Amino acid sequence: MNPEPFLQLDRVIHEKGRLAIMSLLAASPQLSFTELRDALNMTDGNITAHIRTLQVAGYVSVTKAFQGGRPLTTFALTAQGRKAFTNYINLLEQIVRQTKSGK
């Protein structure tokens, strides 16, 4: 089997928690902190840590606003994040195809 695709997998996205966050954000233009936390059953600290890593990598943008006098933090994938996520999926599919064909 050619190890090339596996080596190309983006380490930032590959971590389980961050991959889950990226998957949810890829399916939705934006999600709030609460929506992410409830959908993934993660602690506030976990979400914050993963979002920070994704933000540093330039994959996620964070918007802070107020709604009904209460703070509302929303997250969205950046163009770079969407591209990285698409590449990641393509590589996974390539790995599946390669293993099936026995290369």
Added chain:
Amino acid sequence: MTQDWATEHLQAIRTLMERAAIYRRALAPITLFVGSTGVVAAAVGWFAAIDSHRAFGLYWILVCLVALAGAFLLVRRQALKDTEAFWSPPMRRVAQALMPPFFVGLVSCAIMVMPKWREPLQVWWLPPIWMVLYGCAIHAAGFFMPRGMKLFGWGFVLAGCLILAVLNLRSYASGLPALVNAHWLMGATFGAFHLAYGVYLCFSEKRKNEA
């Protein structure tokens, strides 16, 4: 093994992406509120003897608006409580799916109640038509909601079709009962169906939270 790992990853990604697109906000309170409104409205309609074709149509459109306003407030309340955006993408998808059948329901009501010459008994056709349209709306919205919602939609579609068939048979055979009885039909379907589903949602959501 590598293939299993990659396939599992892809499957997990697919599941999460589907989950992000699903609307779950305040479903049990909404169905319970709509059900209670339907039952109360049916009782009021029957006791107040609302039996002219125009009054019947306008009365139930008003009830529908009350139910929609209540649902709107419940959704807004939960969005504020959870500090989420009200007009979230799943919310937008559900609203878009509901819109066309709701619009046709409004137009069919206008067509039925506008002419002065309309016989009150002809308005018996409105409840089953509304049921079928409502069922189609819920079924369409069900693609962006938990799985049971599509079955709930089918319940309305089947009930509407059954009532259409019975009305068709009765109108030729023995005639139709007074229009005032149609309020009970509305209460039994739009009221009781929602109440039953609301109770089910209350228990199933509670079980899920405990699990």
